Amino acid sequence: MRVFLIFITMFFLACSSQNKDWQALENLQPNEGVSYVFEGKVGSKEYDLYVEILKIKENVYSVGAKFSQFEGFFEGFMDENKSFTLENLYLPQSFQGNFYFDDDILGLKAKLDTQGLIFDMDLKLSDKKLNQLHFIKQDFEQETFINGEKLSFHRQDNFIFIPYSTKLEKEAVSKLNTNLSFNVSNLQELRQLAQKEQEDFFKEQGFSNESNVEFINDHKLYFSDDKIALFLVNQYEYLGGNHGLSFIGSRIFSLESGEELSNSTKDLFKDTQDEIFLEFILRSLDEKYGYDLNYDNFELTPTFFVDEEGLELVWQPYELASYAMGHINLRLGFKELKPFINEKSPLAYLFE
Structure with missing residues (x-):
């Protein structure tokens, strides 16, 4: 009996270990997401793949991906079987496949189609210090009438949270989260503070230009090694007129100290x-x-x-x-x- 109980205990511990990287995704609420860094072969060459998975609703996820050494971003959706199809936004490329577990490591198998040339992909979760992070995508909307015209205010933010389960030192994680996300300890706390920031921003900005207003502020992990992490910052602002203005920038951090480095x-x-x-x-x-x-x-x-x-x-x-x-x-x-x-x-x- 004792041997049986030990076996059962070990079985559940193994299952827990096997699923630890995916549990972060399984436990998400709508508009919460996880970013992973995978590495492995595409055809005969080694690549890193930065994957961003956002939960839209139960069993429905949007997926974005960027290869190192590839131009452009891929976007698509994942179903309840963890299968996906992604299309390059700028080039005639696509890949489809699924996530899986192998020896307690999260993996990804797919076929990349580049103008009819097919390459097999077999990638595993990277062993880099920063191979996973969490984020929330939060919208804030208001409407009003000015001079009989209906106007809308929309702000969308992507807030990042570095989990303390990474290979980084806790002090570095704390500093990173201070710079990126109010130094919160979980996604629920991050959402609360993000909502307050959006509300305060609306009180300050409001409809001062008497026009429709839109702000988008998006952060994505663009590159990481064992020394730095670089985030792509994509911002868009519309305050009236013929069109809005977009800005692309970067934020760079030391993974040893968590300090922000110069991006100039x-x-x-x-x-x-x-x-x-x-x-x-x-x-x-x-x-x-x-x-x-x-x-x-x-x-x-x-x-x-x-x-x-x-x-x-x-x-x-x-x-x-x-x-x-x-x-x-x-x-x-x-x-x-x-x-x-x-x-x-x-x-x-x-x-x-």
């Missing part, structure tokens, strides 16, 4: 006014865009991203081109940028 090219490069450096940037822009850009009073953008392959510079709408052209981006390799990097930058190690 002025601190990353030795001299952003260096003629040789600027000539290299302008030549690279011409190779990609031809002569469709406006270089009058040209300045290096402060905005940049890094990933496993290199660095991406981003100019906001109107900085180099018309609003219709959107954001101007330029990807460059680490090696070709190394001569221009500030050796004192905490990101200098990426360019070695």
